[in-house]
Amino acid sequence: MLTIFDCNYPQMPLAEKFALIRRAGFGGVMLWGGPSSPDFGADRSLENPRYAAMAREAGLTVENIHLPFDDMNHLWEDTPAGAECFHTLEQCLERCAHEQIPVAVMHAEQGKTPAAMSELGFLRFERLARRAEQLGVKIALENMRRAHQIERAEMLLERLDSPNFGICFDAGHWHARLKEFDWLSRWPERIIALHLHDNLDVVTGEGDDLHWIPGNGTIDWAALMPRLPQRLSVALELEPDPNELPPEAFYSLAYERAQWLEGLRTEVVE
Ligand SMILES: [Zn+2]
Numbered sequence: 001m002l003t004i005f006d007c008n009y010p011q012m013p014l015a016e017k018f019a020l021i022r023r024a025g026f027g028g029v030m031l032w033g034g035p036s037s038p039d040f041g042a043d044r045s046l047e048n049p050r051y052a053a054m055a056r057e058a059g060l061t062v063e064n065i066h067l068p069f070d071d072m073n074h075l076w077e078d079t080p081a082g083a084e085c086f087h088t089l090e091q092c093l094e095r096c097a098h099e100q101i102p103v104a105v106m107h108a109e110q111g112k113t114p115a116a117m118s119e120l121g122f123l124r125f126e127r128l129a130r131r132a133e134q135l136g137v138k139i140a141l142e143n144m145r146r147a148h149q150i151e152r153a154e155m156l157l158e159r160l161d162s163p164n165f166g167i168c169f170d171a172g173h174w175h176a177r178l179k180e181f182d183w184l185s186r187w188p189e190r191i192i193a194l195h196l197h198d199n200l201d202v203v204t205g206e207g208d209d210l211h212w213i214p215g216n217g218t219i220d221w222a223a224l225m226p227r228l229p230q231r232l233s234v235a236l237e238l239e240p241d242p243n244e245l246p247p248e249a250f251y252s253l254a255y256e257r258a259q260w261l262e263g264l265r266t267e268v269v270e
Pocket of ligand 1: 170
């Protein structure tokens with residue numbers, strides 16, 4: 001299946017956007033689980049009880065949801081903010097189960113400064129993994145683009161060896177500068193979600209995290225696609241760009257590129 005994140009055109013009414021995504025050819029969609037905000041799109045939130053239902057009514061399969069991450073470093077702290085962060089994430093998992101959203105994408109920590117290392121942080125992740133098992137949903141930890149973020153996620157993946165605690169492989173982050181962390185070879189069976197997008201592989205502040213349409217950057221997709229698990233949808237995570245194409249043209253170009261990526265999966269690379 002070909003899937004896309006619903007984050008582009010935040011001002012567009014959600015029902016209209018889902019219909020457009022479906023009309024472009026996509027069969028699946030990835031949702032946003034943070035609090036609703038005008039910048040991200042007023043109705044894009046797990047707080048909206050119709051969110052997943054609206055996607056399904058448009059004929060789309062809900063593949064996964066990205067949980068909030070701004071406060072993730074608090075999860076490692078023995079503070080009221082840490083307890084609050086844990087509680088929010090647990091509630092998100094419960095909502096996922098209720099809405100039959102099978103996978104929740106999470107970050108191990110957030111930002112340029114590493115989160116304080118603590119046993120409490122591990123224990124909270126362990127409790128979230130156990131809760132996910134009980135609820136029948138899965139947590140997918142994303143490979144972020146900073147070394148300390150990847151190392152923290154690796155520690156969690158080593159310690160929490162549960163079928164409900166896997167990986168969201170982000171191709172753009174991997175390409176940007178962290179190819180030495182080769183999760184594709186190390187944990188292929190634990191990859192349960194994909195974020196596919198392109199960038200220029202240069203370390204220039206945020207310029208290495210462009211979330212461009214595949215084919216517009218420098219990722220060697222012909223080499224990468226056959227390495228990704230075939231059981232997973234080709235899932236595009238493209239971020240809003242002020243100079244973006246009009247919606248219809250954007251989604252149809254994205255769909256064209258998703259089809260191209262799908263074709264590359266089975267081709268043998270010389
Ligand atoms: Zn991502």
